[in-house]
Amino acid sequence: MFRKDIKTMMIQDNLTRLFQEAPEMEITGRDDIVIFSDLHMGNGTARDDFKKNSKLFKHILTDYYLKKNYTLFLNGDIEELQKFSYEKIARKWKSVYDILDEFKGRNTLYRIIGNHDFELTNMNHHKYEHDILPAIKLKYDGQTLFVYHGHQASAYLEKHHKVASFVLRYLAKPLHIKNRSTAYDSKRKFRVERQVYKFSARKKIVSIIGHTHRPLFESLSKIDYLKFKIEQLCRNYLAADDNEKKVIEHYIKYFKQELHHSYTKKKDRALTSGLYDSHTVVPCLFNSGCVIGKRGITAIEISNKKIYLVYWFDKKRGKKYLKQQNGQNPEQLGDTPFFRKVLKEDHLNYVFTRIKLLT
């Protein structure tokens, strides 16, 4: 057997074990859930990746999700314990923990472990001692949404995260080395996604991860998604009446522009093919992105029997997102400069039907 095959087998076993051991929670179409990952909260200095979006994050938690009674899932890497001590983080971001406590008081907070906050599982007497889960299975209408951070799909991290932690805290700090493991290189991102995709398709489940900081919806990157949408619209065009045809033409034009735009940006173009073994894409992999994005925060929401990828941004930093897209206007959060925009959405039953038919 090749080394590569052994590695794959080990990772798939790893994910299977995680799946078996994860607690289950029943959800219905009436539940409202939001999933964030990768906050990487630090000590408030320039090396703290969370700092830039902290105000936005606090606002959307209190003025949107708490107000609307959402259940909050924090899907790993909440604290950046590979660079900072828990005490320093807790002191600096007390205002964030106060908000988390409000969710906790309502019994609507779930914390899932990541690789950068893994140390918490070895610490006693901190406030989330009994709240941290390795993963969770959300059961919806007999189907499974498996929520976990995603580092378990990387053989390297599982084995070496203690060494990585040491290196980051004691060596990277004085030398001002940028956190390489958060700015995950493309190849490693791709490998993690591929392993999770493989596992989920085989199990006929949906996986919702974080870790790579790259938002994914229905296993599709932005380019894949646009191509898929254009194809779908072309098919629908034939059976549409005159009015619908106009709308469809409008959408195709918009998606084509976006696609062209993405192709000219090298970053989006990277890693768009080869994630899948077969030619059909099974919509089994979702990624919430991260809270520390340069242009804002992405999250996965589950509500109204649907799943959404949403984008929160500050008007000053995301002006181009203010215009109408996909026929949707971004929604302003009260009189703040903050906006919420639905990037992608689909019915959960439709997602699971496609998983069933395509695997």
Ligand SMILES: [Mn+2]
């Ligand atoms: Mn991570």
